[in-house]
Amino acid sequence: MAIWYDEQTRTFHLQSGSVSYVMQIVKDGYLAHLYWGRKIRGTAIHDMMPKSFRPSFNPNPFPEDETFSLDTLPQEVPGYGTSDFRSPAYQVRLANGTTVAEFKVTGHRIVAGKPALEGLPAVYAESDDEAQTLEIELEDAAAKLKLIASYTAFRDSDAIARSVRLVNVGHEPVRVLRLLSASVDLPHSRFDAVHLWGTWARERHLARRALMPGVQAIESRRGSSSHQHNPFFAVVSPDATEDHGEVYAMNLVYSGSFLAQAEVDQFASTRLSIGLNPFDFEWLLEGGESLQAPEAVLVYSPEGLGGMSRTFHKLYRTRLCRGAFRDKERPILINNWEATYFDFDSEKLMKIVRAAKELGLELFVLDDGWFGKRNDDKRSLGDWFVNTDKLPEGLDGLAAKVNEQGLGFGLWVEPEMISPDSDLYRAHPDWCLHVPDHRRTLARTQLVLDFSRQDVRDYIVERLTAIFSSAPISYVKWDMNRNMTEIGSALLPPERQRETAHRYMLGLYEVLEKITSSFPNILFESCSGGGGRFDAGMLYYMPQTWTSDDTDAIERLKIQYGTSLVYPVSAMGSHVSAVPNHQVHRITSLTTRGHVAMSGNFGYELDLSKLADEEKAEIARQVEEYKEIRGLVQQGDFYRLLSPFEGNETAWQFVSADKSETYAIYVRTLAVPNGPLGRLRLKGLDPNKTYALRGTDRVYGGDELMYAGLPLPVLEGDFRSLAFYFKEA
Secondary structure, three states: OEEEEEOOOOEEEEEEOOEEEEEEEEOOOEEEEEEEEEOOOHHHOOOOOOOOOOOOOOOOOOOOOOOOOOOOOOEOOOOOOOOOOOOOOEEEEOOOOOOOOOOEEEEEEEEEOOOOOOOOOOOOOOOHHHEEEEEEEEEEOOOOEEEEEEEEEEOOOOEEEEEEEEEEOOOOOEEEEEEEEEEEEEOOOOOEEEEEEEEOOEEEEEEEEEOOOEEEEEEOOOOOOOOOEOOEEEEEOOOOOOOOEOEEEEEEEOOOOEEEEEEEOOOOOEEEEEEEOOOOOOEEEOOOOEEEOOEEEEEEEOEHHHHHHHHHHHHHHHHOOOOOOOOOOOOOEEEOHHHHOOOOOHHHHHHHHHHHHHHOOOEEEEOOOOEOOOOOOOOOOOOOOEOOOOOOOHHHHHHHHHHHOOOEEEEEEOOOEEOOOOHHHHHOHHHEOOOOOOOOOOEOOEEEEOOOOHHHHHHHHHHHHHHHHOOOEEEEEEOOOOOOOOOOOOOOOHHHHHHHHHHHHHHHHHHHHHHHHHOOOOEEEEOEOOEOOOOHHHHOOOOEEEOOOOOOHHHHHHHHHHHOOOOOHHHEEEEEEOOOOOOOOOOOOHHHHHHHHOOOEEEEEOOHHHOOHHHHHHHHHHHHHHHHHHHHHHHOEEEEEEOOOOOOEEEEEEEOOOOOEEEEEEEEOOOOOOOOOOEEOOOOOOOOOEEEEOOOOOEEEHHHHHHHOEEOOOOOOOOEEEEEEEEEO
16 A cells, blocks of 8 residues: 655556556646556556647647647546536536636645545545545636545555545635546546446346447436446456456445446547436535535456455445444344234234244344334334334333343334325425425325435434334334435525435435444344445445345345445345245245345345244254354355356355355256256365365365366256355365
8 A cells, every 4th residue: 555646757656455546747737547457666657648649629728739638638537618528527607607617736645544524424444554545636726616636545455435525715606516526537448338227126237238439327316326226337348257357446435316427439538437416416615615525436456347346345344334243243133024014913023033033043123014003105104103002012012022032123214204194294294305386206105304404304313312212122224215206405595406415315324323323232224125225325324235125036146146246245135035925926945045045144034933844944954054154154255156147057155264164155047958067166265275065075175166166966946056165174
C-alpha cells in the first residue's frame, strides 16, 4: 500500500494490494487517467499519455497545441460543455442559468487511514496503517465551486474506494444536476459488459454481452437499488472466465436510484462510470454548502471474475460490514412466514418452536402479522404496537417462552412503510411520499413514509426503540416492500422537491445508524421483497440480506450464483422451504433444498411441527452438518465451479483461509439419459496437501482434486445434489 506524488511529472501513483492506479495533472490542471491494472513499479511510468493527432472536429482548448483535446483525453473528473462530448461525471446549473463548469487541480493531500463519509455508508479502515487516502482538490474559480476527489488505497485489498464532494465556495446558489462517484477512461473497447439483472423472485441473474459503440447503461429509477438491476457494472476481456482474464468492476455503496454505464466513443476507448442517477435529480447548493456523493468501490482483477469476487467478498465482509456479528457465526433460524403467513397465535407458534428445539435450531423469527390489526397485507403498517388478540402475553411473554426452549427470539418489521388503513395514516396523512393534487399510488396496499422528514424519522426511531427494548430480541428482519412513486415531500420547498429521493436515503441511513448503534447485540437482516435492496449500502448497517423471496432451490442456484459475483456468502440469507414451493410450485428433495440453503446463512421457512419423522431426521442431520461447516461457509473463500447460466450443472466451493478444509456443493438440474461420466474439479486448495473426504475412507491430494477432479457418481432423477466435505489428512 502506498500513494506517491511525483512533483516533476505531476503524477499520482496509488498501489492498493497488487494493483496500481496512476493519474497525471496535464496542461494547466486537467486530471488525466493513465493506468489501472497490475501493480507496476513507480519507475516504470513513462509516456503513458496518448499523443496522437486527432481530427479537427475534436476541439482544442489550447490553440497552440492541436494535438490536445478534452474529447480524447482520458479523464478522472470529466465535465461537459468545454469540448468533451462524452458522458460527464458532473453537471451544474449556475445562478446565471448556464451549465458550463470546468474543474482543474489546485492541490492535494495524502492522509493515513480512510476518513468516513458524512451521512453515507462506506468501506473503512480499522487503523491508519492499513489504508491511505488521496484527496485531490479541483476548482472552477469562475463558478466558485470546488470538487474534492477522494481515492483510498488498501494494504490488503486490490480494491480502490472513490468518492467526490462538491463545495459551493461562493455566495450564489448552484443547482447540481449530476454528480457521479467514479469515472474511468479505459484505452480500448475490446470488452464484454457484465452486470446483474432480474425482477422480484428472480434477482441478480448474470448478463454478459460484447460492448458496442455508444452507451450501454443499467439504472434504477425506483428509489432503491432494485430487483431489476444491481449497482454493479464490469467490463471484462472477451476471454475472461472465472479464473483468467482481465476484469474492471465498479460497485456503488448506495441503496437508492443509481446509474452505471460504459460509453464506447468514436476512437473505441471506453468510459466506465457509476453514481447517483441524474434522472429526476437536482440538488440546490447554497453558498458554503457541500454535497457528498456515495462511494464507489473499484476492483481490477487479472484472474477473472472469481478473483474479482473474492476481492469484493473479503473487503465487504471485513471492512464494510460492522458490529458484533461481523465475524461471528450466524444462527440457524426458523421463520414462521411460509408456515403460517398471517394466521397464527401463540400456541401455533410454540409448536414450531418446540419442533425447532428438537431439531437443534437456534433462533425463532416472528414474521409479519404481530402488530396493529395486521391480519392481511392491507392494513396497519405504521401501527407498531403488539396485537394482543394474537399475542396476549405480548412480545416479551412470547420471547420468554421461546427463550425457555433454548432459542433466540427474532422479529420482522417494515418501518419505512405506512398503510392508508392505519391509525398512523389517519393521524398524519402528509407523512407519506406524495405530490399535491395527484393520486397516491398504492403497491401491496401501502405507501412509503417520507424519511426525508425529521419528524417521521424521530417517530420511527422512538417506536422501534420501544419495541426492541420491550423483549429479549436477538434478531430483526428489516423489510421494505415497494418502490417509490409520487416522490415528493410536504416539507420541502418547490426548489428542493427533486432532492426528495436522495434525502430519503440519507434519512434512512440516519435511522439505521441510530437503531443499530442503540442495539449492538441484535443481528439485523435487511430485506426488500427479498433481494430488492441487496447492496453494499445496506450491508454497512446490516451484515446480511434476505437474498430473495423465491426459496425454490433450483431458482436459488442462479440467484445465489449471481449474487456471489459481488457480495460475500456471509451476507446471503438462504432457507429451506416446503414443497411444492410457494413461488414456482416445484417439488425438490429435502436434501437438495438443504444443500443449496447451506450455501448461505442457513435457516428454514416451513412448519416444522407438521413434518414426517424421516423429514425431521434429515433436518436434524442438516442442522448438525451446518454447525460443523458454517464458519467455513460464512468466512471462507468462495469459488464458483460450474455455472447454472451455462448448463445443466451448478457447483461452488468454500475453502478455509489456511486451505486445510473445503466444502463443495454440486447440483444437477435435470436427469440426462446415458449422460457422460463427469468429474468435478475443485479450486483454491494447496496442491501439496492431502485431503480426506468426510464420511469415507478416501484420501486425495490437493493437486488431484484440482487438476484431475473428483469423479461424480451417477445420479437418478431431476434436481439432485451432492455435498463433499474435505479436511486436511
